[in-house]
Amino acid sequence: MLGVFIAIVLLCLAAPLYAHDVAHTHPFVSTPDGTTIVNGKRVPVMPPSTTGLGLGSTPIGPTWDVHHYFLGADNLGRDVAARLLYGGRNSLLIGFLAGLITCIAGTIIGVAAGFFGGVTDGVISRVLEIIWAFPVYLFAICLSIVLINQDFVLGPLRIGSGSLALPIVIIGVVYIPYVARPVRGETLSLRRREFVEASIGLGASRTRLLRKDILPNVATTVIVLFPLVMAIAMLTEAALSFLNIGVQPPNASWGTIIQDGTSALLYTQPTVALAPGIAIAVTVLALNVLGDGIRDALDPRAKVRRRG
Amino acid sequence: MWRFVLKRMASALFVMFSISVLVFLIFFATPGTDPAVRVLGGKNVSPQTVREVRHDYGLDRPLPVQYALMMKKLFITRNLQSFVSRSQVVPQIVAAAPVTFSLVLGASVLWILFAIGLGMLAAVFRGTALDVMVMVIGLIGISMPVFWLGAEVNNVSQHLYHHSFLFSWVPPPGYVPLTQSPLGWFKSLLLPWLTLSVLYIGLYARVLRSSLVEAQEEDYVRTARAKGLTERRVLLRHSLRTSLIAFVSLFGLDFGALVGGGALLVEVVFNLHGLGWLTYTSLGQFDLPVIMATVIYAAFFVVVVNAAVDLLYALLDPRVRHV
Numbered sequence: 194m195l196g197v198f199i200a201i202v203l204l205c206l207a208a209p210l211y212a213h214d215v216a217h218t219h220p221f222v223s224t225p226d227g228t229t230i231v232n233g234k235r236v237p238v239m240p241p242s243t244t245g246l247g248l249g250s251t252p253i254g255p256t257w258d259v260h261h262y263f264l265g266a267d268n269l270g271r272d273v274a275a276r277l278l279y280g281g282r283n284s285l286l287i288g289f290l291a292g293l294i295t296c297i298a299g300t301i302i303g304v305a306a307g308f309f310g311g312v313t314d315g316v317i318s319r320v321l322e323i324i325w326a327f328p329v330y331l332f333a334i335c336l337s338i339v340l341i342n343q344d345f346v347l348g349p350l351r352i353g354s355g356s357l358a359l360p361i362v363i364i365g366v367v368y369i370p371y372v373a374r375p376v377r378g379e380t381l382s383l384r385r386r387e388f389v390e391a392s393i394g395l396g397a398s399r400t401r402l403l404r405k406d407i408l409p410n411v412a413t414t415v416i417v418l419f420p421l422v423m424a425i426a427m428l429t430e431a432a433l434s435f436l437n438i439g440v441q442p443p444n445a446s447w448g449t450i451i452q453d454g455t456s457a458l459l460y461t462q463p464t465v466a467l468a469p470g471i472a473i474a475v476t477v478l479a480l481n482v483l484g485d486g487i488r489d490a491l492d493p494r495a496k497v498r499r500r501g
Numbered sequence: 502m503w504r505f506v507l508k509r510m511a512s513a514l515f516v517m518f519s520i521s522v523l524v525f526l527i528f529f530a531t532p533g534t535d536p537a538v539r540v541l542g543g544k545n546v547s548p549q550t551v552r553e554v555r556h557d558y559g560l561d562r563p564l565p566v567q568y569a570l571m572m573k574k575l576f577i578t579r580n581l582q583s584f585v586s587r588s589q590v591v592p593q594i595v596a597a598a599p600v601t602f603s604l605v606l607g608a609s610v611l612w613i614l615f616a617i618g619l620g621m622l623a624a625v626f627r628g629t630a631l632d633v634m635v636m637v638i639g640l641i642g643i644s645m646p647v648f649w650l651g652a653e654v655n656n657v658s659q660h661l662y663h664h665s666f667l668f669s670w671v672p673p674p675g676y677v678p679l680t681q682s683p684l685g686w687f688k689s690l691l692l693p694w695l696t697l698s699v700l701y702i703g704l705y706a707r708v709l710r711s712s713l714v715e716a717q718e719e720d721y722v723r724t725a726r727a728k729g730l731t732e733r734r735v736l737l738r739h740s741l742r743t744s745l746i747a748f749v750s751l752f753g754l755d756f757g758a759l760v761g762g763g764a765l766l767v768e769v770v771f772n773l774h775g776l777g778w779l780t781y782t783s784l785g786q787f788d789l790p791v792i793m794a795t796v797i798y799a800a801f802f803v804v805v806v807n808a809a810v811d812l813l814y815a816l817l818d819p820r821v822r823h824v
Binding site: 322323326329331335336338339340428431432435436437438448454455459460463466469473474481482485 | 528
C-alpha cells in the first residue's frame with residue numbers, strides 16, 4: 194500500500210508535466226469550443242446532446258488515450274485527467290499540511306497540559322473537551338463559511354479568500370484534540386515513570402526533561418497518529434470542497450471535482466465523479482493501512498479514533 | 502449513581518453553553534468579517550444601509566447582549582429570522598428534524614445490528630477468509646468519502662440499473678414522511694441508511710471482534726465453559742456482554758460525526774430535506790442565522806446523546822460510576 198501511496202503522490206506532483214507535455218491542455222481554463230481527436234477523427238469536446246430534449250451539450254466521455262482527454266471532459270470542456278492530477282496535488286497538500294499542523298499543535302498543547310499540570314492542564318483539558326464534543330464537520334463548516342468568501346484580515350496578516358491556507362488551517366485546527374488528548378495522557382503517564390524521576394533526581398532542568406525525556410517518547414505516539422490524521426484531513430477537505438466551502442474555483446481538488454461531477458454530470462459523464470472518488474478512497478486506504486502498519490511496528494497499544 | 506448522573510448532566514450543560522458561545526463568536530465576532538455586510542450580500546452599499554441593518558439585527562449592541570438576544574431568539578421566543586428570506590428559522594428546523602432523525606436512527610440500527618452480527622461471525626471464525634474479509638471491508642468503509650458513495654449509489658440505482666429488477670422499486674431521491682406512507686418512508690430511506698452505515702459497519706465489526714477475542718481468554722469465560730455452558734451461551738451471555746461496553750462508548754463518540762458530518766452529506770446527495778440539507782442550502786446563500794441555528798441545535802443534540810450514552814455506559818459497567 195505504501196507503494197500505491199507513493200505512486201499517487203508522484204503522479205500528482207508530475208501533473209504539470211502531464212498537462213503541458215503530454216495532453217497539451219490547461220486544467221483551469223474552460224474550453225467549451227475545443228476539439229480533440231478520437232480514432233483519428235477530430236470531434237468537439239462538447240458535442241450537442243443526443244438524449245433527452247437534445248438541448249445543450251454533453252462533454253465527451255473517456256477516450257482512454259493519454260494524449261487527449263483520457264478521462265473525458267467536464268462541463269466546461271476541461272480535461273478531467275489533468276484536473277484530477279492538479280486536484281490531487283491540492284488534496285494531498287492540504288491533507289499533509291493540515292495533518293502537520295494538527296500533529297505539531299496537538300503535541301505542543303498535549304505536552305504542555307500533561308507536563309505543567311495544575312491550572313494549565315485544567316484550562317487546556319476543558320477547551321479540548323468542548324472542541325471534542327463539537328462535531329468536527331459542523332465546527333469546520335462554521336469556520337469555513339465565515340472565512341472563505343471574504344478576505345481574512347488580522348493586523349498585518351491577510352489571507353485571500355481563495356487561498357489554500359484557509360482550508361489547511363481550518364482542518365488542521367479542528368482535529369487538534371485528536372492528537373492533543375492522547376499526547377496529554379502519554380505525557381502524564383511518562384511523568385510518573387522511573388527514568389523521568391531519575392532525571393529529576395539528578396537535577397535536570399525542565400527544558401532538559403522535556404527535550405530529552407518527554408518529547409522523544411511522545412514522538413512515537415504522534416508518528417503513529419500522523420498518517421491517520423492526514424487521512425481524515427483529506428476526507429474532511431473533500432467534504433468541505435463538496436459543500437463549496439473548501440478549495441475555491443478555478444482551483445481544483447478531488448472534492449471539487451466530485452462536486453462538478455455529481456451536480457450536473459452524474460448520469461451523462463460519470464467518470465468525472467468516479468475518478469476523484471476512487472483516487473481519494475485509494476489514497477486514504479493507503480494512509481490507513483500505513484498508519485496501522487506503523488502502529489503495529491512501533492506501539493501496539495496506541496489507539497486512535499477514526500471516523501468517515 | 503445519582504451523583505454520577507448529576508455530574509454528567511452538569512458537564513453536558515457546560516459544554517452546550519460553551520459550544521453556543523463558540524459558534525456565536527465565530528459567526529458574529531470573527532475579526533475582519535462583518536455580518537452586516539454579509540446580510541447585504543457583500544455588495545457596495547451605503548454606510549447608511551449597513552447601519553440600519555446592523556440596528557435591525559441588534560448587531561450594534563455589545564457582544565454579551567448580542568449573545569443573550571440571539572439565544573433568547575433561538576430557544577425562548579423562537580423567532581430568529583433568516584437574513585435572506587426573512588422567514589423564521591426555528592419552524593424550519595422543527596420541520597426538518599424528523600427527516601434527519603429518521604435517517605440517523607435507521608442508519609444507527611443497521612450499523613449496530615450488522616456490526617454485532619459480522620463482529621461475532623469474525624470472532625467465531627477467526628483466522629478464516631471471512632475474518633479477513635470483515636477487516637478489509639472495515640478499512641475500505643472508513644476510506645471512502647460518504648457523499649461520493651452516495652452519489653455513486655444514486656447513479657447505479659436511479660440511472661444505470663434503475664430498470665433492472667434490482668432497483669426498479671427505488672423512488673426518486675427525496676423524503677416521504679412516515680405518517681404519510683410507512684412503506685414509502687422505508688423505501689425512500691433504505692439506500693441512504695445503507696450508504697451511511699456501510700462506512701461504520703466494518704470498523705465496528707472489527708472493534709467488536711477484537712474485544713470478543715480478548716474476552717474469550719478471560720478467566721470468567723473459562724469458568725463459564727468449565728461449568729459446562731454451551732459455547733453459544735458463553736458467547737452471548739458472557740463474552741458479548743462485556744465486549745458491548747467498549748462498543749457502546751465508541752458508538753457514542755462516532756454518533757456526533759454521524760449527525761454532524763455523514764448525515765449532512767448524505768442528505769445533500771439523496772435530496773432529503775433535513776437539518777443537513779437546510780444547512781447546505783443556507784451555506785450557498787450565506788444565511789448566517791440559519792447556519793448558526795442548525796449547527797447549535799445539531800451540536801446540542803449530539804451532546805445530549807453523548808451524555809445519554811455515558812449514562813447507559815455507567816448502567817452497563819458499575820466501575821464507571823465512581824469517577
